[in-house]
Amino acid sequence: MAAGSPHRRAGQPITDPFATAWLVEDDPLRAIQVGGPLRSPPGTGFADGIQRWMVEGHFGLAPVVRAYVAAAVLTRRDGSLAMAAEEHEEFIVVPGERLTTEQRDALDRVGLPVYESDTSARVHPLVDQYAAARIVETRRETAERKAVRRFVDAEPTSWLVMDGSVGHLTGGPGAERVIGLVKSHETQYLEGADLLTALTLREGCRSSVFERSRAGGTPVYSWYLRLWPWTERDLLHGLTRLERWADRTTLEEATLVSRWMLGERAPISTPDASWDRLIYPIHHIETYLRARMGGWN
């Protein structure tokens, strides 16, 4: 979901390339011109999180990973973004089963929370790091959930646009005001003509809403939206996927929400490489959180 995920490197295989979806608005899926951009409602919040980790040392072959995660919600009033909710945590991740009591005591004296990562039967340094990174990612998601929940509870009428999936929020109070903005298209839910329609949307068009599968969770409604023209570029250029709770209102408001997102195209979030999908307020949260993590930069 957020920047700084350490386990994905270019050239590595995608873990979950395909998933299932059910069309809920139109069948077959179609491209819908949403109209011009609109200003999102005043007081809209924007949420994102970051994570950083590094191997501080080893106990034998066991890596000691020090990590930092943070999440924030900024709210926009009169064009300016201001802090609304913030969470951060610094901690240590170790393969706990491989540590001695003395080594654990030494880590406790550091004064930071210690989380244990999974261990495999045979030692593999990269697999150990991957396991630690999974813990870091989980902690970051937790921080994001906390920050988002605080905002949603504190601002009972405000909308919230968060970077990534809304899956974990769809069941709670205020879920109807949360919009997920997904930039990554690692997992494809559509196929055939529907996929062709979705991936070749023209600028300012959205796809019909579909329900995507979500393992063990409440259903989520989703649709694609093209923010910037992709012609002569990558198919995914300017293509976002929006998520909301699975409710009739999502179908009714999909076009309106899409127009809000089109309204967020300016300012451009350059120099971020994913500027074509990353809206400026989310980009600003990342800048904000990176600036506040001090020596972790």
Next chain:
Amino acid sequence: MVATELLPSSPYQFHFWTATDATIGIGAIVRVDDGAGRIVHAVIVDGRAYSDLPTPLHEVVAAEGNPAAQPPPTRRVEIRLWTAAVLRQEPPEPVQPVPLATVHLATESDVEIALRMDAYVRAEPSTAIPIGIYSAGGMRAPVYLDADFLLGPESAHLNINGVSGLATKTSAVLFLLSSIFAHFPRSKGQIAAVCFNVKGPDLTFLDQPAALTAADREMYAALGIPAEPFKAVRFYAPFKADGVNLNTLRSHPDLAGSVEPLVWGLREVLDFAEVLLNRDDIDAKADAFLDFLGDRVVGKTFRDEWGGQHRVESFAGLERLFRAIFDGLESAGGRDMWRTHHVATIRKVRNRLLNISTRCKGLVTDDDTAHDLPFGAFDDRALYVIDVAGVDQLGQDLVFTRVVSKLREHLERRDLGVDHVVVFVDELNKYAPADGPETYVRRMLLDISERGRYLGLVLFGAQQFRSQVHRRVVGNASTTIYGRMDSDELAMPGYQTISAATKSKLATLPKGELMVRHPHFAHPIFLKFPRPAALAGRQGIERFPPAPDVPFGEAVARQLRVLDRRIAASGVQDLIDGHREVDVRSALLATRRARPRDPLAFFAARLRPSIPRRTADGGDQSAVQPLKPVEDPYAP
């Protein structure tokens, strides 16, 4: 504070950021306290603002090429990054880069420390002279100059520059003079000021109150200066060519009596003849002859080789001497040398000298009556205004040179009446230009600027363009004031130490604000000052419109009424009827100089016999005659 490898802190400069709505700007004083005993005061000299926009092209893309597109919903994050120049570090040693700490807006006491004013504001006796109010972020603090560095002996002189009409140069100087008169410590001696009014009515109503706003009065109160015009002002002006109407715009009947005539005769002028003669005139031979006249002839009894005895006290007397010399040489068979001086040199000097009274008519008189400044009896905290606005450049040069020279002479002898004199000269670029031929006036100004502080003679000079004034004159001014500046002038090399942002502020400085450089201030400081409590020339003219010139007799009566208001014009007219105007003028000047109890009686007694004395050939003895009179072919 922020410090990066590309933008590090140094012992003289550092950088910090503020909120975009912070009420500070260029010229604000700030304080850095590292909490470990090191305190740094600095002044903001530059500011930058930028957003996270990598290139302007991205803005074009975001607006899809439409500059009129609706503004984006989110404003880009913006930084206000300031650069501050260090004014003072405590402790001063060792000199170190400014520590990374929080930056605060300076308080009133911080301003005092930052500008090193604590050394003289809190001294006993204090030598602090208020110069204006520093203000930033809603905080106001008085700023003081050190009298020892403004008026000597440590350093001295003030130079003020800025464009005409907007820089408030004259206002600033008048306000500062008020401040000096109010705050110059008595223990340092007595002080007076001499101002040359060189254009219009600028300085001719300084004894009259000006309209002040509440804000002005508040500033006067904050600075401890009475908001009132100058209490003791003496105005001097030469006569017009008629010799009785004063050459000044301060001629309104309500005020005319307060203007003293400034009239000089041969004795006053001869020592400064060099001012009036161009460079070609002053060769070694002419100079030697002038010295001869000054040393051996003027004011002394002189016997010529032909039995004549001369007592040269005036231009008329000098003319008689020249005529005797030429007649004597001619009678001696056409000799061409007289007392080692060639007759051509004598003729040249005679022509130039006798021409002075013509060129400076009204200021220089043919006879021996003079009316001068009260050298030797200057009053403490008095302002002497010499109005030469109506006099041509040559006359202005003469007045300026002679007055300043006399001030210097008396200050050297410690018998001027005061211990310090401030001389205010506007249009300094005219008197001490950076280039052009060497002149007597420029040499004198250089001398004052380099030696004046030892004597108590302090030069306050003003000009539009500092770059056009001689470097040694402006360089010796310890205190410099900048009003609104011309941007072309600011591009000159002399301003390269001033930051671009400060220059930008200088180029748009509103009236009533100035930037001051003083030896105690490590960097120039922007200040506000109230408008002078004395009436400005333009308003003065509206309130006191100048009276038209009056006929000779009435003008004489008006002059006498200054001494006794009961004197009637008709009585004066009866007295002067039948007298030559030159005699009337002489009697008038003698009366004004003497200030007798019964002016009219004194005047009548001084009037010479009504029958004019005539030479053997019937000419008027007082008038300058042509050297070789020719017969008028058209005479009846």
